[in-house]
Amino acid sequence: MLKGVVVRSTGSWYDVEAEDGKKYAARMIGKFRLVSKKVTNPVAVGDEVMIELDDTDEQAAVIKKILDRRNYVVRQSPRKKHNAHLLASNIDQAILIITVVEPNLKQGFIDRFLIMTEPYNIPVIIVFNKSDLYNDGDMAVYNFMKDLYEKIGYTVMLASADSGEGMDELRASLNGKISLFSGQSGVGKSSIMNTLSDKLNLRTDYISDRSGKGQHTTTFAEMFSLDDDSKIIDTPGIKTLAFNHLEVKDVTHNFKELFEHSSGCKFSDCTHRNEPKCAIKDAVEAGEISELRYGNYLQIIEEIEDQNYWERNKDI
Ligand SMILES: Nc1nc2c(ncn2[C@@H]2O[C@H](COP(=O)(O)OP(=O)(O)O)[C@@H](O)[C@H]2O)c(=O)[nH]1
Ligand SMILES: [Mg+2]
Ligand SMILES: [Zn+2]
Structure with a gap:
């Protein structure tokens, strides 16, 4: 048995370093054993696992054990809306590109x-x-957003993959850490990651109209090394x-x-609505x-309640 880290997950097999x-x-x-019954995928990128090597194929292995996670990030499953999907685990920070x-x-x-x-x-x-x-x-x-989010404890940076603004600062903040990169399609996630490492060469999308409907090319989560x-x-x-x-209480x-x-x-x-x-x-x-x-908070809990109402009253 060898210890390893899952660096890529396709759903049917996992690349383990x-x-x-x-x-x-x-x-x-x-x-x-899943994080909970409501999680659709048992293993995520970032998971530490024990693997057993295959006798006949020197590149193949079987995952025998998932070691305890120190944290993880889940989103609603794209396929089953009452289930969660593990995005990544054991991360030090998340970089939200916007x-x-x-x-x-x-x-x-x-x-x-x-x-x-x-949650973590x-x-x-x-x-x-x-x-x-x-x-x-x-x-x-x-500047408005920077004020808002720094006041509640998040870090906000200005950057450009094109001009290079903020890239040194961002690179420095990644040192010695495992960082999850996330964002909506077309915001420049791949472009930024490419400027951070000349080894990466990720495909970037070309957006042809200002409405910004980019197609994403990354289909699976994947971990890359910037340095050791x-x-x-x-x-x-x-x-x-x-x-x-x-x-509602989770929100x-x-x-x-x-x-x-x-x-x-x-x-x-x-729930911070009508209570005295x-x-x-x-x-x-x-x-x-x-x-x-606060407005976004109210909207999200109302979405959850509306949904749950119809779920509870399915037979009506
Ligand atoms: N002007 C400008 N365009 C950028 C910048 N970063 C990315 N882009 C463009 O935005 C589009 C989407 O970039 P991409 O990296 O594929 O976005 P992703 O979907 O978030 O990975 C591409 O056409 C990039 O060339 C930037 O800093 N400035
Ligand atoms: Mg991309
Ligand atoms: Zn309250």
């Missing part, structure tokens, strides 16, 4: 993304790419993030500043909590 320095195509045989233009900023996406990293308090760097295209108005949007102790994980571009696999607990203020609410299970003596509503009114974030 083992402690002997070699890469194996590993399969899974038999039953594996842009104000091309495609136009969807601010709500940032808040949805942060719900996925908050995974640090997030929000990178606003394509700064070379920003006019004064776009810069004002960026710095790794980056590329993930498929995300179109939308929905949370039908969660309960309530994973909006960082809402959770921090919630000790002031009268009811411990306060709600510290969150007070904080929004006082300008201490962003109305944008």
Whole structure:
């Protein structure tokens, strides 16, 4: 048996980089205990595993054991909306690539993304790419977002894969860490990763219209080495993030500043809507909590409740 790390997952087999320095195509045989019954894939990129080598094929192996994860990130399964899909595990930080233009900023996406990293308090760097295209108005949007998210504890950077702005700073922040790269299609994730390492050569998409409907070319998550102790994980571009696999309280607990203020609410299970003596509503009114974030929060919990209502009342 050898210890190794899953560096790529296709769903049917896994590329494992083992402690002997070699890469194996590993399969899974038999039953594996899932994070929970609601997770569709048992193994994720970043997982540490024990593998058994194949006697007949020197590149093949079988995954025998998944070692305990120190953290993981899940999203709603693209196929089964009440199930979760593991994106990656054992990461030090997440890099969310976003842009104000091309495609136009969807601010709500940032808040949805942060719900996925908050359960394990995974640090997030929000990178606003394509700064070379920003006019004064776009810069004002960026500065507003930087203020908003830094105030609640995230790091925000300005960057451009084209002009090179912010690339040294971003590269420095990846040193010695395993970083998950994520973002909507077309924001420049592959372009940025290519500038960070000349070995990568990832395919980049060409967007032909300003509406920004890029097609993504990354279909599976994959871990790459920047140097001996710095790794980056590329993930498929995300179109939308929905949370039908969660309960309202999961969202309530994973909006960082809402959770921090919630000790002031009268009811411990306060959802911060119509309940009396709600510290969150007070904080929004006082300008201490962003109305944008609060609005997104309300929208997400309503989506979950609407969904659950129809699920509960399927027979009607
Ligand atoms: N102007 C400009 N275009 C960029 C920048 N980064 C990426 N792009 C372009 O945006 C499109 C999508 O980039 P890509 O890296 O494939 O995005 P991904 O889908 O997030 O991986 C391509 O046409 C890139 O050339 C940037 O910093 N500035
Ligand atoms: Mg890409
Ligand atoms: Zn409340």
